[in-house]
Amino acid sequence: MQFSPKLICFKGISILTLLFMFMLPQYSLAQGDDIRERLDEIERELLDLHLKQTDKTSVTAFDSMRLDLGGFITQTFTTTFNGDSPDRSSFDQTNFELLMGADVTDRDSLFIALGFLRQADLVNEAGLDVEQRKFADHANRIPGIIMWGRHDFDELLDVTYGRWITPWGIINREHFPPVLMNLSQPQYLRAVQPGNLFGGNTIVPNFLDGIQAHGSKYFGDYQAEYFAYVGNFDGSGSGPSDFISGARLMGALPNRIFTIGFDYQNGVRAVSGAQDSHYDAWGVDALIDYKGFLLKSEYLRSNERGATGNKESWYIQPSYTRGKFVLFYRWDVIDTDLDTVNDSAEQTEHVFGVNYFLQPTVRLRAEYVLNRFNLNEDNNGKKRDYDNIQLSITTSF
Amino acid sequence: MMTKHLVMGFVLIVLFASNSYGEPIVFIVNKDNPIASISNSGIQKIFLKKIKRWDSGEKTVPINLYNNTLVKRDFVSSILGMILHEYDQYWLGVKQRTGETEPRVVKSSKFVLKIVSVNKEAIGYLPEKYFNKLGRSSREKIKVVGIAR
Secondary structure (H helix, E strand, O other): OOOOHHHHHHHHHHHHHHHHHHHHHHHHHHHHHHHHHHHHHHHHHHHHHHHHOOOOOOOOOOOOOEEEEEEEEEEEEEEEEOOOOOOEEEEEEEEEEEEEEEEOOOOEEEEEEEEEEEEOOEEOOOOOOHHHOEEOOOEEEOOEEEEEEEEEEEOOEEEEEEEEEOOOOOHHHHOOHHHOOOOOOOHHHOOOOOOOOOOOOOOOOOEEEEEEEEEEEEEOOEEEEEEEEEEEOOOOOOOOOOEEEEEEEEEEOHHHOEEEEEEEEEEEEEEOOEEEEEEEEEEEEEEEEEOOEEEEEEEEEEEEEOOOOOEEEEEEEEEEEEOOEEEEEEEEEEEOOOOOOOOOOEEEEEEEEEEEEEEOOEEEEEEEEEEEEOOOEOOOOOEOOEEEEEEEEEEEO | OHHHHHHHHHHHHHHHHHHHOOOOEEEEEEOOOOOOOOOHHHHHHHHOOOOOEOOOOOEOEEEEEOOOOHHHHHHHHHOOOOOHHHHHHHHHHHHHHHOOOOOEEEOOHHHHHHHHHHOOOEEEEEEHHHHHOOOHHHHHOEEEEEEEO
């Protein structure tokens, strides 16, 4: 058998044609699959966008690059008992907060938290006539809780102006119910006499209006962070022209296994019928976070020059998270007049609690609180101590 | 005998579990990003938005995947040192305090690749198996800056 070049050429072309006939459809098929898969993904994205959007119109974010809306709602039920005061129960707090965050440029942002609160405060909780310990009428409050703008220079400096959370300690900076395992903050962050939420005479204010500088620096995996601020707190604690200034320094080990912070604040307290009192407050706090075990602890003290007594408070709060459950305990002590021993200004709280997450954004809490007073008799010789149970749910978005 | 079977069963479960959560993760940036490599802790800081700018001063744009992907779970546990529940709680807290949100979340590695290919500031991650199958044209647009095993 002889193979002429013509025949070889013809056979070669035939083989190549056959090869193309088999390979091209395979190649096209693969390409087609890829395109179909990508189209499916785009359709899924579009469907998601469509489902997230209202059927009227999408939101336009004016001049911002990003606009995020969020918020949460909290309902509590509290019952007080086991004391000489009358047992009381109430759905005492319904709080809704609307959060808005926006980036105006890649260095400028703003954040707003508006509260729509309906609350029945427990009045005369620490008073010297326990018969008067009761829930006040529900009151509607709409505070502007946070409203700030921020310019970000670099990692070492960003400047925040407006109304912001006072950078003090651990729990005040966490602050909001969706992330709080116990709804009531430590005593030093609560109004000593209830009824003045977001304006109460706490040892250090929860919020300030003013200007704040902040920055952080990593040294390998070690982090150092600072805050320095000046502002006003015109609640019942001080006037609109009284300035409060302070600073916070923090250091953290890798993965935040251990964090330590130091705080200082100088300010003024208005005292009815007496001259304003100037104070220097300082504090130290530590946080250990290791494999579900979390320990938070803070200590603070204020030295007062004027009509108010020196103040001191501390708490220690261990907790353990396993799956959807969190167990915690807090031992919380406050003395708002250190100069007088065993007076009505000393009280201790023991809080035993459990949290359960229905979803990461739905937190259920049950807390049993022992309220113990150093001066355990009111003016009529009745026991001031009492217990309370608080049940609450917070859903956030 | 019963104990032996239980022990073997336990060992198999552990082995199976470790295999299904152990795929290497490849970290990618755009080819025009001047960064050459980045440590795991650097990646952690970027994806938790503790660092928001590249050394060049440009904003970092981390691209994340949906929680239901295996590679996201691997990423959260091996790089961020959390379980998904803790991760969600972390962002819940940051959102409440600052209005800052989790890095942009996309559904699939293809989207991560697409975004990183066209955005100079972006950083994302892919399962190594997926990365190895990429064609030359896709690889030319990106740069590998780290691998977590």
